[in-house]
Amino acid sequence: MLFKGKVSLITGGSRGVGKAISTKLADEGADVIINYFRKKSTAQETAREIEKKGVRVHLIKANLAEADKIDEMFAEINKEFGRLDILINNAASGVARPALELDDRGWDWTMDVNAKAVLLCSQRATKLMKNGGKIVNISSLGSHLVMPVYTAVGVSKAALEALTKYLAIELAQLGISVNAVSASAVLTDALKIYASAQGLGDSVYQTTPAGRMVTPEDIADVVAFLCSEQSYMIRGQIIVVDGGYSVSPESAMKVDK
Amino acid sequence: MSVEETVREIVTRIVRRPASEFAKETTFKDMGADSLDIVQILSAVEDKYDIELEDDALTDIKDMAGFVAYIERCISENGK
Numbered sequence A: 001m002l003f004k005g006k007v008s009l010i011t012g013g014s015r016g017v018g019k020a021i022s023t024k025l026a027d028e029g030a031d032v033i034i035n036y037f038r039k040k041s042t043a044q045e046t047a048r049e050i051e052k053k054g055v056r057v058h059l060i061k062a063n064l065a066e067a068d069k070i071d072e073m074f075a076e077i078n079k080e081f082g083r084l085d086i087l088i089n090n091a092a093s094g095v096a097r098p099a100l101e102l103d104d105r106g107w108d109w110t111m112d113v114n115a116k117a118v119l120l121c122s123q124r125a126t127k128l129m130k131n132g133g134k135i136v137n138i139s140s141l142g143s144h145l146v147m148p149v150y151t152a153v154g155v156s157k158a159a160l161e162a163l164t165k166y167l168a169i170e171l172a173q174l175g176i177s178v179n180a181v182s183a184s185a186v187l188t189d190a191l192k193i194y195a196s197a198q199g200l201g202d203s204v205y206q207t208t209p210a211g212r213m214v215t216p217e218d219i220a221d222v223v224a225f226l227c228s229e230q231s232y233m234i235r236g237q238i239i240v241v242d243g244g245y246s247v248s249p250e251s252a253m254k255v256d257k
Numbered sequence B: 001m002s003v004e005e006t007v008r009e010i011v012t013r014i015v016r017r018p019a020s021e022f023a024k025e026t027t028f029k030d031m032g033a034d035s036l037d038i039v040q041i042l043s044a045v046e047d048k049y050d051i052e053l054e055d056d057a058l059t060d061i062k063d064m065a066g067f068v069a070y071i072e073r074c075i076s077e078n079g080k
């Protein structure tokens, strides 16, 4: 087991990609702290499933758009566990609008949850990573490839990727590795909402050169690698998990019906 | 504070309107609440009462009286 005795925090770890990451880290022996926003019963269901693996699971409801809620979350982690070894900045939210229709509040909300919270959580996590640690941020191809109505989220992910590099260098001296994993479309609730905002309905599928769509588990496997000592010399990198999609002009940025 | 007073405080704070604009028959639309405001309102009410509100339930709720009644139902179900 890679992470026996380690304590991990997965923001937005209750469903979708975050749930797969929580599950993978628990499979490898880590205790998991799962942050979520509003869907308490979903979070409780995920906690019950993961507890069966014999690790400690702790749920924390916190809106990451609010700095004081982030403070409360880390105060609770300090009280309950006294330390942290792994932080996965996975939670994301966003307003799906073209640039000309974005208002300042939609922009702020998206940047607060997807970019500012990554900074605030990493700062607070660092204080609890007394023996070094690993931080992995979750991004998407929309940070540098243009997708319809993805403006605010795409820009927030570009900020997250730049922050990943700055943190990687600054935190290296504290024994903390920082990297990001970026993915093409993954079938989760978020993708269904994005597709329906584009009038695609909720049955979406994206083909990749690798022959299938990326799954939450594909991302979780790479995250686990980045949390292991095998990836010690990888710092400040954005690892792309997309079945070759972004290097193939033929696959064009489209989500198939 | 009653549930209605609490909801009035939360809703008017988030949409930045005076408390006097909140009445039983006021709708979210009257309050100028967009989808982002509504998410924040629901989240604040959930935190206050430690309950979970369903987004889908809002489609049947016409006004603030209906919203308050729905929250009161959730609170009493939670206590059971």
Ligand SMILES: NC(=O)c1ccc[n+]([C@@H]2O[C@H](COP(=O)([O-])OP(=O)(O)OC[C@H]3O[C@@H](n4cnc5c(N)ncnc54)[C@H](OP(=O)(O)O)[C@@H]3O)[C@@H](O)[C@H]2O)c1
Pocket (backbone or CB within 6 Å): A011, A012, A013, A014, A015, A016, A017, A018, A035, A036, A037, A038, A039, A040, A042, A062, A063, A064, A065, A089, A090, A091, A092, A093, A113, A138, A139, A140, A141, A182, A183, A184, A185, A186, A187, A188, A189, A190, A191
């Ligand atoms: N789906 C894709 O196609 C795709 C592609 C590339 C990258 N990604 C990235 O993968 C990550 C996870 O995406 P997903 O598709 O799994 O999303 P999802 O299914 O929508 O789940 C989002 C998670 O984040 C939580 N969350 C949302 N807003 C929050 C807030 N304000 N504060 C705290 N937690 C919040 C949610 O909690 P509640 O359930 O309580 O609301 C939930 O646990 C994101 O960073 C996303 O950008 C996704």
